[in-house]
Amino acid sequence: DTGVSQDPRHKITKRGQNVTFRCDPISEHNRLYWYRQTLGQGPEFLTYFQNEAQLEKSRLLSDRFSAERPKGSFSTLEIQRTEQGDSAMYLCASSSSGRLMKRLFFGSGTQLSVL
């Protein structure tokens, strides 16, 4: 499978615990995006990378959230001291870069439930 893959598919954790999600983009894509989606809402932008550089972070990304893409390939999103409000689907997407916006390819997401 050469699409975007995310791991794990589901994560259940207790409030206060730390969680980490992983995203493997399509190999030739140098842009990687993280989005969060709650029930009945469209995806909300969290952050994005061009290669290993984190180019933008949303105001939604509090200090408890950190994302990395150390070698410009896979990315991790860590949430520290999880809260119940962090429960959501976390989506990763990748695209090639260029002057114009390119088509995004999405992973299946990681569903986080904070108890």
Place this chain on the structure above:
Amino acid sequence: KNEVEQSPQNLTAQEGKFITINCSYSVGISALHWLQQHPGGGIVSLFMLSSGKKKHGRLIATINIQEKHSSLHITASHPRDSAVYICAVPGSQGNLIFGKGTKLSVKP
């Protein structure tokens, strides 16, 4: 900040009917995306268009840049078209801003 509004929020149609979903945005853009999300979360890009009309099978997307409006049409709808359809436009520095989506249910 670009705002994206979709209508309707929910749509139920009988199989075979022609369906239209609308998207309006507030700031000028270079391109607009239509995406499809099935239960379970998977999102698939349907169209990316910057002018006029694009067609793929029974799906047609149109955009009017001057009016800041786009429509997604489904001809001869089928129950397998049941999904959430999401419109998205570029935000600052390359991200996408998504609408809340239109939940379509096509009944046999």
